[in-house]
Amino acid sequence: MDNLAKKYDKKSFERILKNEKVQTDVVYKGISFWKDVGLRFYQNKGALIGLILIVIIVIMAFVGPTMNKHTYKSLETEHLNLPPRIQGIENLGVFDGEINGVNVYQEKGLDDVYYWFGTDSLGRDIWTRVWVGTQVSIYIALLAVVIDMFIGMGYGLISGYLGGKVDVFMQRFIEILSGIPNLVVVTLFVMILNPGILSISLALVITGWIGMSRVVRSQVLRLKELDFILASRTLGASTSQIIIKDLFPNIFGQVIIMSMFSIPKSIFYESFLAFIGLGLQPPMASLGVLINDGYKSILVYPHMIISPVIVLAILMLSFNLLADGLRDALDPKMKEH
Amino acid sequence: MFKYIRNRLIISIVTLLVILSVLFLLLDLMPGSPFNDEKLSEDQKGMLYAKYNLDKPLHIRYFTYMKNVIFKGDFGESYTIQKNVPVSTLLKDRLPISIRLGIQSLLVGALIGVLFGSVAAINKNSGWDTFTTVFSVLGISVPSYVFALGLSYFLGYKIHLFPFTYDIYKPLESSVLPTIALSMFVIATVARFMRTELVEVLGSEYILLAEAKGLKTRKVLIKHSIRNALIPVITVLGPITVSLLTGSLVIERIFGIPGLGDLLVTAISVNDFNVVISIAFFYSMFYIAMMLIIDVLYGVIDPRIRVAKGEQNG
Numbered sequence: 001m002d003n004l005a006k007k008y009d010k011k012s013f014e015r016i017l018k019n020e021k022v023q024t025d026v027v028y029k030g031i032s033f034w035k036d037v038g039l040r041f042y043q044n045k046g047a048l049i050g051l052i053l054i055v056i057i058v059i060m061a062f063v064g065p066t067m068n069k070h071t072y073k074s075l076e077t078e079h080l081n082l083p084p085r086i087q088g089i090e091n092l093g094v095f096d097g098e099i100n101g102v103n104v105y106q107e108k109g110l111d112d113v114y115y116w117f118g119t120d121s122l123g124r125d126i127w128t129r130v131w132v133g134t135q136v137s138i139y140i141a142l143l144a145v146v147i148d149m150f151i152g153m154g155y156g157l158i159s160g161y162l163g164g165k166v167d168v169f170m171q172r173f174i175e176i177l178s179g180i181p182n183l184v185v186v187t188l189f190v191m192i193l194n195p196g197i198l199s200i201s202l203a204l205v206i207t208g209w210i211g212m213s214r215v216v217r218s219q220v221l222r223l224k225e226l227d228f229i230l231a232s233r234t235l236g237a238s239t240s241q242i243i244i245k246d247l248f249p250n251i252f253g254q255v256i257i258m259s260m261f262s263i264p265k266s267i268f269y270e271s272f273l274a275f276i277g278l279g280l281q282p283p284m285a286s287l288g289v290l291i292n293d294g295y296k297s298i299l300v301y302p303h304m305i306i307s308p309v310i311v312l313a314i315l316m317l318s319f320n321l322l323a324d325g326l327r328d329a330l331d332p333k334m335k336e337h
Numbered sequence: 338m339f340k341y342i343r344n345r346l347i348i349s350i351v352t353l354l355v356i357l358s359v360l361f362l363l364l365d366l367m368p369g370s371p372f373n374d375e376k377l378s379e380d381q382k383g384m385l386y387a388k389y390n391l392d393k394p395l396h397i398r399y400f401t402y403m404k405n406v407i408f409k410g411d412f413g414e415s416y417t418i419q420k421n422v423p424v425s426t427l428l429k430d431r432l433p434i435s436i437r438l439g440i441q442s443l444l445v446g447a448l449i450g451v452l453f454g455s456v457a458a459i460n461k462n463s464g465w466d467t468f469t470t471v472f473s474v475l476g477i478s479v480p481s482y483v484f485a486l487g488l489s490y491f492l493g494y495k496i497h498l499f500p501f502t503y504d505i506y507k508p509l510e511s512s513v514l515p516t517i518a519l520s521m522f523v524i525a526t527v528a529r530f531m532r533t534e535l536v537e538v539l540g541s542e543y544i545l546l547a548e549a550k551g552l553k554t555r556k557v558l559i560k561h562s563i564r565n566a567l568i569p570v571i572t573v574l575g576p577i578t579v580s581l582l583t584g585s586l587v588i589e590r591i592f593g594i595p596g597l598g599d600l601l602v603t604a605i606s607v608n609d610f611n612v613v614i615s616i617a618f619f620y621s622m623f624y625i626a627m628m629l630i631i632d633v634l635y636g637v638i639d640p641r642i643r644v645a646k647g648e649q650n651g
Contacts, residue, residue: 046474172348179352180359181624183583184617188363191605191613268480269583275482276586276602291482295591298490309483317478324474 037253040329047325050318057315061138064131068116070124083118083303117307120293129285130307136197136286137267137315143201144208144266148259152209153251156216157243161224171217174210182207182269190278197280200270208266212258219251253330260323264316271312287312342633349625354403356621360614361402365395412615418604424615427600432619435589435596439581441516446523446577451570453524454531455563461536469528476525481580482587485518489591503594515588522584523577530573534566571635578627582620 031039041047117126159170185207189199223229224247232246273279274288275295282289287308294305393401405411412424419427457469492499492514500511538544539562547557586598593599597616604612 175348176352176355179349179621179625179628180356181579181582181620183586184356184360184620187601187605187613187617188360191608192363264478272480272482272583272587276590278602278605291486295486298486299494302490305486309486313479313483316480317474320474320478 037329041325044325044328046321047329050321050325053314053318054322057134057311057318058138061131061134064134065128068125068128070128083301118301118303120290120304124283126290126304126307129290130287130311133285133287133290133308134311134315136280136284137270137312139197140200140204140266140270141263141319143204144262145259147205147208148212148262149255151205152212152258153216153255155209156213157220157247157251159213160217160220161239161243161247163221167217174213177207178210180207186269186273186278190273195273195278195281197284200273200279204266204269208262211262212255215254215258216251219254220247223247223250257323257327257330260319260326263323264319267312267316267319287315341636345629345632349629352625353618353622357403357406357614357618358399360617361399362395364610364614365398406618412618413611415612416609418600418607418609418612424611427612428597428615428619431596431600434594435585435598438512438515438519438588438594438596439585441512442519442523442581443574443577445516446520447527447574449520450524450527451531451563451567453528455535455558455566457528458532458535458539458566459558466532469532473525473529473532476521477529479521481518481522481584482591484521485515485588485591488514488518503592511592512594515592515594518591519581519584519588522580526573526577527570530570531566534569535562538562538566568635571631575628575631578624582624 117130120126120129155170155174159167182203186200186203189203189206193199193202229242229246232242237245270279270286271288271291274286275292277292280286280289282293290308291305291312294301294308298305402413405413410425415422415424415427453469453472457466460466489502499513500507503511503515544557544561547561548554552561585596586602588594589596589598590602597619600612601616603609604616
């Protein structure tokens with residue numbers, strides 16, 4: 001090595017291209033990767049609409065509960081089962097507090113009372129409960145992303161990059177873990193820890209990252225054989241440097257896409273568990289809890305179920321649209337034709 | 338190929354045993370007891386525990402339980418739902434109902450999905466294509482229980498087209514609405530996948546060749562395009578099975594179908610361990626079997642995968 005270093009010191013290499021201008025393309029302006037992604041994203045109307053709706057829903061989830069004086073668990077025994085009624089709009093014939101042509105508010109002598117989404121069978125304000133419930137969905141969405149980003153990506157990177165026995169062992173572990181249906185894992189946690197946000201979170205932590213780790217692993221397996229990694233290693237980069245500086249930027253797009261798609265899945269999961277009574281328990285509110293409450297009186301008071309269902313459907317639809325748009329923007333090769 | 342299937346079988350069996358053990362041990366650790374009646378004195382509780390062998394040390398119960406399940410298929414007796422009735426008896430009536438509903442939804446969904454996806458891909462960028470895209474985004478986004486609620490409210494309650502709740506004496510009629518609700522997600526997923534795949538196949542060179550050598554359009558479509566596009570579609574059947582399992586839980590509740598999911602929810606709320614373990618085990622078994630079938634099927638259909646996977650695993 002020393003001999004070689006002596007023989008080829010810095011002076012023995014000579015720079016051929018001395019003029020920088022030779023390399024610049026004058027016909028097309030250079031666009032950075034992220035700028036390119038941004039441009040493609042903005043052209044996708046569906047994804048933009050999704051993003052805007054998500055922003056609106058997130059803002060409403062935190063502002064909505066403060067917009068009137070009710071809290072998510074305040075009971076008004078006088079105000080049971082009231083239909084929706086909104087100031088101003090009531091003159092148009094919708095949201096006017098009528099059920100089958102009878103104005104329930106006037107009948108009860110509540111002329112100045114307005115419940116924008118109506119009240120439930122215990123006299124709680126559905127408007128407040130819907131937005132408080134949406135907060136739970138947002139929490140679940142964030143949790144899903146964090147799990148995907150940290151556990152899923154970390155596991156896949158290590159398993160794929162180290163390879164060999166470690167990889168075999170880690171993959172067998174995943175194979176067994178993924179053989180257990182999510183439903184069974186959740187069932188177990190619900191039975192051991194009692195229904196609630198903690199058991200849902202833990203169940204997501206246990207099972208949510210498997211898909212991500214598989215994608216990351218297969219990407220790493222493909223990338224680590226490529227020449228630029230070899231070049232890095234030849235230049236003396238350490239394992240952590242290669243993982244962070246060379247592998248990570250190349251799989252980041254995939255990671256974002258995967259975690260975006262896991263958001264609507266997790267939101268659905270929470271609401272579904274709440275609906276069958278294994279999720280959050282009343283008086284706590286989540287969209288699933290509200291749908292479950294409304295379902296009990298769907299035949300008499302359909303208004304109770306409509307607002308949480310619509311918010312849930314819009315939220316999931318927007319996240320799906322956003323994920324689709326991001327996939328097309330980040331990875332144009334995968335774009336559906 | 339044989340080696341590959343054998344390896345997969347071994348992994349599946351190990352997985353099932355691990356699942357069963359984990360289920361048993363975890364449920365044993367949980368704080369609740371199946372005998373929560375306040376009227377029971379300590380002595381009576383002791384007698385009940387002795388009767389169900391719950392007073393023995395953990396490892397003895399564990400091995401007895403595993404032995405009973407593996408060699409006799411005996412999952413013990415129900416503690417609370419129907420006292421002293423073997424779990425297998427409880428499951429016997431419910432299993433066929435759930436399985437039939439699942440298979441019905443899978444078949445209906447897959448067939449309609451393939452049809453929708455193919456028509457959309459063949460008439461790319463037409464109104465039908467847009468409709469399919471919108472439909473599949475909606476089908477994936479809107480939870481199946483929302484569909485179920487809507488269907489039962491409008492078609493069942495408002496215009497009485499189909500029974501509002503499940504009627505065991507009219508299994509066909511009353512399973513129409515649940516099947517539609519469950520298969521919505523299947524249709525959406527399959528249609529979306531089918532469209533993407535078929536568009537890619539139709540743009541490939543071997544289709545151009547088939548057309549250039551003068552084959553009829555219909556033959557090109559059926560024999561060369563759709564058949565090849567179907568191969569990757571099989572992979573989505575795995576996730577679909579999972580969603581059918583979870584979906585069935587809610588659907589069974591909404592329509593009052595006396596199936597497995599309904600029993601599971603009840604059993605969880607009354608701490609009936611043996612019933613919970615057995616249903617969870619059935620779900621796992623179904624899921625693992627499905628994954629195994631998909632993997633093997635994939636190898637049979639696509640020789641390239643077979644070779645690659647055989648090398649990787651053998």
